[in-house]
Structures are given as C-alpha cells and as structure tokens.
Amino acid sequence: MDRRTAFVTGATGFVGSFLTAFLLHQGYRVVALVRGPLPRQRLTEVLCEVDGERLGPTLAARLEVIGGDVRHAQLGLSEDAQRWLSTVVDEVWHCATSFKFHPCHRDEVIAHNVTGTKHLLDLTFRWQQSRPVSFFYVSTAYAAPLREGVAREELAPVGAPARNLYEWSKQEAERLVVAYHERYALPVTIFRPAIIVGHTHTGKAVRFTGYYEVLRAVALLVRNLEVNLGRQFDRNLHLRVRAQPETALNLVPIDFVVEAMWRVSRASREGIIFHLANETPVLVTDLFQYACEELEVTGIDLVGEESFRARPMTSFERLFERRTRFQAPYLLDGPWFDTTQFRACVPAQVLPCPTIDAAFMRRVNRYYLAILDRQFEAIPLTSVSSIVPSATRPGQVSLALPPGGGLAS
C-alpha cells in the first residue's frame, strides 16, 4: 500500500487534532509538530479526546511527534530532523495559528500567522527539491475579498478590508502561499473554512473559540445570576446584544471541514482557494434562541445602536460586550460565501454540509456547556459570590468578575 506521510502543524488544536485523527484513519502516517514541553503526551491526550479508544494501536504505529515552533526559522528543528523529514513528507498541512485579534498583539500575531507560514513554506520548498510535496494551508473564509456582497474564492488584494488583526494576518499569509506557488511552482492549496463548531453527531470539539465565546459569555452571565440572585432570578436576562437578527452566520461542523479538505487534497482541481462554507447558514436570532433554550433563560434582545442611545448600557451588558469583542462585528453582517470552486471539486451529493438546526445546535451547545459546568464547579463559590448585586433586576446587577473571570477563556 502506498502510505502517504503528512506533516501537520497545530495538531493539538481544534482543526489539527480532528485532521490528524482523520488522516490516521485514512491510513496516513502523520508527523505532528507540537510546541512546548511533553509534546507527545499533550497530543495523545487531545487525540484520545477526539477519538477515544478507537485510535489506540494506530496511534503508536503511525503517529510521530516532533517538537518545534513555527515562530522559529526551520521551526527550530535540528538538522537531523529536517533531513529525515525531507525524505518522508508528502504533504504539509499547516493548521497552527494565533487567534489574537487586538492590535496590542500585532508582533505576536505576525510572528505566528505570517512569519510562521513563511518558515513552513521555506521548509516545504527545500523538501520539494528531493521529492514532490504538497502544501495545504488552513486559512479562514473571512479572509476572502467581497464583491457585490459575496465572498469570493480569490486572493484578497493588498489593502483589502479586514475586520481585525487576525483576518489581516490570514490575508497576508495567503498572499505568501500564493507567491511561493507563482515563483517556485510549489503545489499549494488554501482552505477557507467558515466558523467551525463541534462534530455533527457528538457535538465534540477540543478548543472553544469563535461561536463558543459568545455561548460562554451568555453562560457566564446566567451562572452569575444564579449564584447572586438565587431564587430571585426569574431566568430573564434583560440583555441587549448589538446584533442584526437576520444576519446569517456560516457555521460548519469540524467533521465536514476535515473530510472536505481531504477530499479536495485528493481531487484533480482547478484553482487553489476553496471555501468550506455552509450553503444553508443559520440566522443569528436562531443561534441565540437555541442557546437560551439550552440554558433555560429568556430575555436576550438583538438590537441596533439606537437602543443604546435611548438607554445606556447596563454594567451587565458592558460585561457581555467585553467578553465578545472579537465576535461582535460578525453578529452585524455576514457575507454569502461562494463555494463554486469547492463544489466543482467535491459535489454536495458526495459530501453535503449538515444543516445547522435546533437538534444540531443542541448537541454542540450541550457538549460545551457540560465542560463549562465542570469548570464552574471547580471554582470556589466565594470567587463568584464576591460579586455584589446592586439591584434586584438582572439588567442592573453589578457583575464585575474576579480578575481573569475565574473561568476558562
């Protein structure tokens, strides 16, 4: 059997871990780049979470773990390691990333997302001198340029608008990937997944950014009110959220994303940029409704700016907004993502994108809320109950959290 070897960065992360498990099941040998101490142990723990016992024997036999950091030239790999990799790697899958978005993290984000991508392209180019190597870059659908309200499967021109530092860095990295293709004929593919959520059947995920940060912010407020108001909490949040109810959010399950990437990687294809987006996006208003149902609360109003002009924000609303700063712009407008190139390669009959309905979101929300519940339980009540309610109406309660929130972020 012709066993391919994939070099995967970001293998301990959300996309990288599901991708690594998927590739192993497809018969690949995977060499995973993991930074920091105890790389093999950390990766094994994540893969067990993703795949349970199923991966057991495969793990030992076909998974290699190598310590390294994308911020360093040659990823900080020894000469011996580089030489060995140059003789075995057929595919490079670059999933490592920094999700920071605030301008104060500019240097760090550039080092991870832009320079880190260049380091990997340089290595792939060198390996390609001795054997054919394909480079797969995991970007984001939000790096796409917009024309007539449609996000295109094209490279964004220099100076194209970006909502934040993260999006800008992904556009820059994509330009580098395309430059290596054009200058050095490196075979490259850019995947642009939309907002990724848990597995279709289990709701499972391993890191909780994007949509999950909004869910966490709501759950945190509910928890605080439960602790502080006790029986007086009527489960009405009285929370206004700056959002456009009819905005469509493009959610895609992780299992769809990894299978779509793999299918594209094996198909003969035109073009190098592929949108892994849902042809039936979900409305923001429905997403909040599903979250409220799961948390057994009411009282989230999606409002425009004029609402806050008419009545200033409560401290409760300010806290929510602080916790969802990164996600806030995405609640106001969402483009339609063109998937023509992707669907020419992987027709919907072969791999349909699951519908994001109430049942699907129940699984996704439940999986994460169970994890949050365990984290809440681990926090001594005093750190939460030190928050002093200043009034009996939830909208007026003072909810300054202890430093760091005390909860996972």
Ligand SMILES: NC(=O)c1ccc[n+]([C@@H]2O[C@H](COP(=O)([O-])OP(=O)(O)OC[C@H]3O[C@@H](n4cnc5c(N)ncnc54)[C@H](OP(=O)(O)O)[C@@H]3O)[C@@H](O)[C@H]2O)c1
């Ligand atoms: N999650 C989404 O909703 C979403 C949506 C669209 C596109 N994407 C894209 O998908 C890709 C993967 O995202 P993700 O959600 O899987 O991210 P993630 O869960 O935050 O994982 C990031 C991975 O990168 C690793 N990493 C970070 N800095 C590194 C460094 N300096 N050297 C080596 N490894 C490093 C992390 O390792 P540690 O374990 O050590 O932290 C982790 O394994 C990214 O390109 C992202 O832009 C994600």
